[in-house]
Amino acid sequence: MKKNASCDGCPNKNCFIGHIQSPEWKLKLSNSKHLFIQKPGQHIFLEGNPVFGIYFILEGKVKVTISGKGNKEQIVRLAKDGDVLGHRGLGGDFYPINAIAMEETVLCFVENSLLYSAFIANSEFTFEMMLFYSGELRKAEQRMRYLAQMNVREKTADALLFIRDSFGINDETKELNVEINREEIAGIAGTSVGQIIHNLSDLEKQKIIDKTGKKIQISDEKKLREIVSAFYP
Amino acid sequence: MKKNASCDGCPNKNCFIGHIQSPEWKLKLSNSKHLFIQKPGQHIFLEGNPVFGIYFILEGKVKVTISGKGNKEQIVRLAKDGDVLGHRGLGGDFYPINAIAMEETVLCFVENSLLYSAFIANSEFTFEMMLFYSGELRKAEQRMRYLAQMNVREKTADALLFIRDSFGINDETKELNVEINREEIAGIAGTSVGQIIHNLSDLEKQKIIDKTGKKIQISDEKKLREIVSAFYP
DNA sequence: CGCGTCCTTGAACCGCGTCAAGCCAGGTGG
């Protein structure tokens, strides 16, 4: 682990690192076999893999995808440090999705037996976990609607905001805090690479974004949100 | 309540009626204010309503929708007796979705304080609830992919199967066990009414369905599933 | 019988996916 991931002051309400950093858990997890590192592009688990437990991201970024027709991958979630991974497997035998590291990622694996004993011992943890699921479900169903009803321009804007809200932007440069290519953006928006490029160009002409540099800059977040405002309360 | 809903032998693994029929709960819920009836078309709660608790469906059918651009409603879930309703609100302040009765529906309302006390008292209940969320999340993310990648013909077939799997069919007549109009089917498929009608006609010509009677009959379920088989493992 | 609601059909328009061709930047080797 490059640095000690901390949860103090973490703005992410659903951050579980606090739990796994408690003395009790630290002892259990001190065995190094629980921690491992994935390089960018490496998969953490794939659709159909048996479920042995869940993962906590200590550091890094991960995309969660569902593989579709003709090698198209639909990105259903973006996760970063403090997030849980593989929780969709819980209660089933096989993962229904793929998890792939987007950059060097440090993971903490918690095997089923340990996890279940935590659920039994700590009902508050179970409760929090349930709330976490509730929030994820809400988000997933919202995105369902976007995919069904938005046109491509709106989907493109929404995908950018989705990335922005998942990984954040640099306050100064307004660059997205992640390296992401057109294909991945298309995978989030649920459209083709061609359309993404087309619409990114349009957005740039309107000075809403800037893609001169390597990373996309969101110059005018307000206008970007206006594009999709009809879909948000 | 027209008849006493029972959970015995219920094939639905996620049926919660068993819980609320335990002696402990029966006592708590014996107060009649917890039970109420909704007529078809009446809403149980709407987007933006404050969350006071959750609901269990004792009898009837309910559609869960998200209202979209231009009065289009996207149906994200179909629920029947034994299902929970309003659980998306848990952990948030307002419902993110609408719940509307599709036929006369008997509901049991469980207010937050009662629910939370159940979570504290019965960690197994919390655990089961968590697993339920996990399953719902999985389903929602699968449907996300379908909406993004299927063409209209596939969406139409998938919508029919979605209804069939949610509410079942009459074994003899092969009719869907629910009255549902074209607009609602379009809301499930995430397409327009025109396309639904067009594709239903096509499916009828191929003798896969029959819509002579009032309710749609699924004559050849196998062929219907073949249409979408590329999307299911 | 007239009215309303839901369903059906067909035609016109246009948004979107696809593809071919070219651009640019970074890496590699002579």
Next chain:
DNA sequence: CCACCTGGCTTGACGCGGTTCAAGGACGCG
């Protein structure tokens, strides 16, 4: 230091598929 290659990005054109709309049919109801 330049020539070449490769992979990601960009642009524009084409054509299919889907949305939308208008007009009409089927059915139930007052």
